[in-house]
Amino acid sequence: MNSNSFKKNLFWLGVQRELLSILGSLPLAISLFLVIALFSTIGTVLPQQEGTQFYQEKYPDQGKVLFGFLSWKVILALGLNDVYRAWWFLAILILFGTSLATCSFLRQIPMLKSARKWRFYDNPKRLKKFALFTEVPATLEQLMGELKQKGFQVQTEGQKVYAHKGLLGRVGPIIVHVSIILILLGGMLGALTGFKTQSMTPEGEQFDFHQLTSPGPWTEAPKWQVKVNRFWIDYRPDGSIKQFYSNLSIIDTDGKEKARKTISVNDPMTYDGVSMYQASWAVDSVLFRVNNTPWVKIPMRPLEQVINGKETWGAIIPLDQENKARMVLATNGLQGTVQAILFGGEKPIPISLKPGVPAELAPSLRLEVKGVTGSTGVQSKKDPGTVLVYTGFGLLMIGVMMSYLSHSQMWAFAKDGVVYVAGRTNRAQITFEREFMSIVSNLQNRLPGPSDAEMAEPSTVSKETLR
Amino acid sequence: MNLVGIQNVLDNASFAILGVTTLSYWVHAAFKKPKWLSDIASAGMSLAALTTTGLLVARWIESGHPFPVSNLYESLFFLCWCVCAVHVGAEWFSRERLIGVFTAPVATLLAAFASLVLPANMQTSAPLVPALQSNWLMLHVSVMILSYGTLLVGSLVSIAYLWVTRKAKDLELRGSSIGTGGYRTVDKTTMGTATSEAKTSYAFQSNAEGDALTGNTLTIEQEAPVATALQTLNLADLLDNTSYRLIGLGFPLLTIGIIAGAVWANEAWGSYWSWDPKETWSLITWLVFAAYLHSRLTIGWQGRRPAFLASLGFVVVWITYLGVNLLGTGLHSYGWFF
Numbered sequence: 001m002n003s004n005s006f007k008k009n010l011f012w013l014g015v016q017r018e019l020l021s022i023l024g025s026l027p028l029a030i031s032l033f034l035v036i037a038l039f040s041t042i043g044t045v046l047p048q049q050e051g052t053q054f055y056q057e058k059y060p061d062q063g064k065v066l067f068g069f070l071s072w073k074v075i076l077a078l079g080l081n082d083v084y085r086a087w088w089f090l091a092i093l094i095l096f097g098t099s100l101a102t103c104s105f106l107r108q109i110p111m112l113k114s115a116r117k118w119r120f121y122d123n124p125k126r127l128k129k130f131a132l133f134t135e136v137p138a139t140l141e142q143l144m145g146e147l148k149q150k151g152f153q154v155q156t157e158g159q160k161v162y163a164h165k166g167l168l169g170r171v172g173p174i175i176v177h178v179s180i181i182l183i184l185l186g187g188m189l190g191a192l193t194g195f196k197t198q199s200m201t202p203e204g205e206q207f208d209f210h211q212l213t214s215p216g217p218w219t220e221a222p223k224w225q226v227k228v229n230r231f232w233i234d235y236r237p238d239g240s241i242k243q244f245y246s247n248l249s250i251i252d253t254d255g256k257e258k259a260r261k262t263i264s265v266n267d268p269m270t271y272d273g274v275s276m277y278q279a280s281w282a283v284d285s286v287l288f289r290v291n292n293t294p295w296v297k298i299p300m301r302p303l304e305q306v307i308n309g310k311e312t313w314g315a316i317i318p319l320d321q322e323n324k325a326r327m328v329l330a331t332n333g334l335q336g337t338v339q340a341i342l343f344g345g346e347k348p349i350p351i352s353l354k355p356g357v358p359a360e361l362a363p364s365l366r367l368e369v370k371g372v373t374g375s376t377g378v379q380s381k382k383d384p385g386t387v388l389v390y391t392g393f394g395l396l397m398i399g400v401m402m403s404y405l406s407h408s409q410m411w412a413f414a415k416d417g418v419v420y421v422a423g424r425t426n427r428a429q430i431t432f433e434r435e436f437m438s439i440v441s442n443l444q445n446r447l448p449g450p451s452d453a454e455m456a457e458p459s460t461v462s463k464e465t466l467r
Numbered sequence: 468m469n470l471v472g473i474q475n476v477l478d479n480a481s482f483a484i485l486g487v488t489t490l491s492y493w494v495h496a497a498f499k500k501p502k503w504l505s506d507i508a509s510a511g512m513s514l515a516a517l518t519t520t521g522l523l524v525a526r527w528i529e530s531g532h533p534f535p536v537s538n539l540y541e542s543l544f545f546l547c548w549c550v551c552a553v554h555v556g557a558e559w560f561s562r563e564r565l566i567g568v569f570t571a572p573v574a575t576l577l578a579a580f581a582s583l584v585l586p587a588n589m590q591t592s593a594p595l596v597p598a599l600q601s602n603w604l605m606l607h608v609s610v611m612i613l614s615y616g617t618l619l620v621g622s623l624v625s626i627a628y629l630w631v632t633r634k635a636k637d638l639e640l641r642g643s644s645i646g647t648g649g650y651r652t653v654d655k656t657t658m659g660t661a662t663s664e665a666k667t668s669y670a671f672q673s674n675a676e677g678d679a680l681t682g683n684t685l686t687i688e689q690e691a692p693v694a695t696a697l698q699t700l701n702l703a704d705l706l707d708n709t710s711y712r713l714i715g716l717g718f719p720l721l722t723i724g725i726i727a728g729a730v731w732a733n734e735a736w737g738s739y740w741s742w743d744p745k746e747t748w749s750l751i752t753w754l755v756f757a758a759y760l761h762s763r764l765t766i767g768w769q770g771r772r773p774a775f776l777a778s779l780g781f782v783v784v785w786i787t788y789l790g791v792n793l794l795g796t797g798l799h800s801y802g803w804f805f
Contacts, residue, residue: 026761026762026764026765027765029761030758030761030762030765030768033754033755033757033758033761034754034755034758036754037750037751037754037755037758040747040750040751040754041747041748041751043742043744043747044744044747044748044791048742084742129650130650131650131698131699132698132699169644170644173644187740196737196738265735265736266601266734266735268734268735268737275737277735277736277737279736279737379736379737380737381737381738386733386739389739390730393726393729393730396722396726397719397722397723397726400718400719400722400723401719403644403715403719404715404716404719406642424650425642426642426643426644427642427643427644427711427712427715428642428708428712429641429642429700429704429708430560430561430641430700430705430708430709430712433699433700
């Protein structure tokens with residue numbers, strides 16, 4: 001064996017060990033918490049995922065530059081227009097995950113092992129290091145009775161006692177770390193293999209997955225299509241919206257219907273790993289005719305002006321060649337009523353049209369509406385990482401609750417008719433101190449006969465300190 | 468009297484009771500007497516918890532919602548209830564009335580904001596928009612606000628700790644996941660004499676700030692072969708550990724609340740996390756308190772630094788709860804007037 005390469009190996013081993021101990025260190029963890037928190041605030045203050053033009057207008061690089069440096073060039077160069085997908089933010093998250101994993105293996109698991117390994121003490125001097133350490137003229141049996149009553153698990157070896165409870169409180173943080181790693185991995189898997197897309201589809205038509213907005217590098221788009229059989233809205237008596245419904249059918253490449261469901265907000269449909277959510281809506285068209293002509297489908301567009309305090313859709317119909325006389329159709333939703341306004345005369349003439357009820361707007365101008373058709377906004381999503389994320393969520397909830405438990409340990413031994421007791425806990429120090437005091441004072445009060453007088457003073461002190 | 472009338476009475480009563488309670492805590496803290504004043508303050512906090520409970524129950528019956536947290540008014544009073552209830556628990560646990568000096572004004576401000584500042588049309592209950600008609604709403608919103616209440620009281624106790632220890636040096640923390648503070652500190656063991664006993668028990672009753680840092684070392688038996696003096700917790704230790712336990716309770720609640728919100732969002736619109744401002748700030752809150760919990764483990768961070776982090780957490784909770792809605796964007800703008 002070459003001694004040089006051996007030295008080299010040793011050097012790299014040292015570097016490795018050093019790196020790992022920095023990765024798993026607390027100062028790094030705390031810094032990462034605060035750094036992620038700090039960078040996260042950027043996205044809540046600076047508008048995210050807008051077009052380049054938006055930043056050029058709002059954050060000029062000449063004249064009044066925000067804070068003297070925050071121009072659109074800086075924003076785009078640093079990726080501040082999309083902080084949470086910026087390479088450096090994702091790098092910090094990966095570092096965070098690595099630090100978590102390192103800490104779990106390097107610190108938490110060894111610490112759990114040492115917490116499970118316990119020893120007996122039989123020398124008062126060794127117990128002196130504990131803040132809670134005292135001696136009681138009682139028997140070990142009496143002490144063990146007290147401890148068991150307080151929920152401790154008691155182990156003995158001769159005249160030595162070790163008791164503990166709440167060991168799960170030491171397991172909790174490990175579960176928390178593992179579950180956060182699972183959530184981060186699940187998020188990563190979703191970003192690489194999943195997709196999310198929106199589609200606005202009029203009732204009666206179909207949508208597919210040929211154009212995905214943000215597919216991952218390994219995303220496979222579904223081949224099947226979705227038909228919107230029906231879209232409708234439930235209104236409350238006061239006209240406010242109660243719920244949206246879309247009746248959807250899955251149509252495979254052969255044109256066969258594979259599944260069918262009515263979705264609503266909070267009640268999506270899932271097929272082949274793809275979930276479809278009721279996300280948005282719009283007015284698509286109005287079936288309309290003038291003076292008993294055949295029905296005409298008039299497409300509706302969102303209007304800038306708001307009528308009746310609600311979103312409004314409308315269409316303009318020219319009535320003559322010069323475009324002087326024209327009619328505007330407008331509606332707030334799918335309730336069926338359409339406003340028709342005739343322009344071109346001295347002043348606009350409005351009229352309200354109910355489906356199936358013809359109305360005369362002017363002599364020999366009979367208007368009729370058959371119905372209003374809506375479009376449904378469906379958000380489709382495939383996220384294979386959800387299983388990991390949900391597992392992480394479940395474990396995280398269990399882990400954080402377990403982490404509230406305090407791991408309490410008690411040591412005792414009997415010598416010359418006295419019991420020496422000491423104890424410690426990791427979290428609930430107030431509760432444990434009271435528990436310790438109550439065990440000690442119970443033992444003292446249990447003593448019969450002559451030793452009562454001797455112990456009178458200390459026992460009152462203990463009660464005082466119980467506050 | 469109808470339900471709306473009952474609500475109006477309880478609304479004003481809660482604010483009045485909390486106002487008196489705050490004054491009582493402050494006067495008693497300033498003059499350290501009379502004792503009956505601190506009794507009044509302590510009782511006032513419990514009474515306010517009851518009146519806000521009544522208010523929320525009346526609102527619940529009136530609206531027929533799964534839980535009365537559908538608009539800002541209801542959520543403010545629910546948070547006010549949480550602060551009062553957690554305070555009552557913390558005071559009972561720590562047996563220390565100093566906490567009220569810090570918690571009572573916060574509860575008072577919450578009640579004042581809900582009943583005096585909010586316009587009348589924001590105070591009435593309204594039907595829920597489609598997105599909010601879910602059982603996850605009840606879990607998400609109520610657990611979130613419960614966690615805010617617990618974390619606010621916990622960080623207020625940390626602020627009380629900073630106040631009490633403002634002149635102190637060499638502080639050791641009481642409690643962490645690795646067990647900081649279970650071992651004897653050297654300088655205190657020497658005080659295991661009978662004279663310090665009397666002083667100690669006096670310190671506990673007086674709550675005087677000057678006594679806050681007196682080592683409470685008790686001797687159980689003088690003739691022991693080794694010094695078997697118990698080294699117990701002083702006022703600063705007490706506040707430190709109470710704060711740690713409250714934040715330790717609020718942190719799991721916050722975690723469960725955020726997860727419930729994420730699951731709800733995924734079931735409702737297909738995304739468990741979308742970096743919406745409110746979501747992001749709840750994560751920031753989580754990170755700050757995670758930093759607090761980890762800072763207690765760090766040897767170089769013993770003393771007052773974790774308490775400063777908890778105070779930062781106090782500010783962050785307010786931004787998450789109210790501040791984010793000033794931005795007026797995102798998924799969480801339902802039923803708010805900003």
